[in-house]
Amino acid sequence: MEFLPIMKMGWFNGWIPILAFYLPFGFLMLVWPKEIVKKLYAVSGWSKTERIMSLAGKPFALTCLGLVIFTPLKLGEGYFWVGSGIYLVGFIVMFIALFNYRNTPADQPVQHGLYRYSRNPQWFGLMLMFIGSAVMVGSGLALLCMLGAIIFYHFRILGEERACLAAYGEPYQAFLDRVPRYFALP
Numbered sequence: 001m002e003f004l005p006i007m008k009m010g011w012f013n014g015w016i017p018i019l020a021f022y023l024p025f026g027f028l029m030l031v032w033p034k035e036i037v038k039k040l041y042a043v044s045g046w047s048k049t050e051r052i053m054s055l056a057g058k059p060f061a062l063t064c065l066g067l068v069i070f071t072p073l074k075l076g077e078g079y080f081w082v083g084s085g086i087y088l089v090g091f092i093v094m095f096i097a098l099f100n101y102r103n104t105p106a107d108q109p110v111q112h113g114l115y116r117y118s119r120n121p122q123w124f125g126l127m128l129m130f131i132g133s134a135v136m137v138g139s140g141l142a143l144l145c146m147l148g149a150i151i152f153y154h155f156r157i158l159g160e161e162r163a164c165l166a167a168y169g170e171p172y173q174a175f176l177d178r179v180p181r182y183f184a185l186p
Helices: 017-032 036-042 046-071 077-104 121-137 140-168 171-179
Strands: none
Touching: 017 046, 017 077, 017 121, 036 077, 036 171, 046 121, 077 121, 121 140, 140 171
């Protein structure tokens, strides 16, 4: 693994795992009911600080994405296989969580499936996919950028939780008290 591996356009680059996520995700967003998609992207109820911190994380995530897309994959390297495993776990978590979300009426909080173990399994899965992609291409800079994005996006998660508490009241508070934010992490 290098801090900044050689980047170049190519057919066997980190764009492959990125596309492997965004194609099915984009398809689902097109075919799922509009109220579910709208709920997924809702930002109402966030504080100004949460909005600013979420926006501040975007350049880190986009830089990671760009670095991964333009870095060749190297099948012979151990870090490729470690990153692939992390990516695969994140992919599975993300899509299971998306379907848990999809199968909950739009006027109710999601509290079944992976949401019994984490209040934010979609974000957890997405972060694992991006970390796995950065490791897969062997880019320390992409990994560092993703870690920066995670710190800023934590504020996005706080905003989402606060908005859900305002929308769902006591049942959501009980959910907050019972379920950790990031699986086993407090």
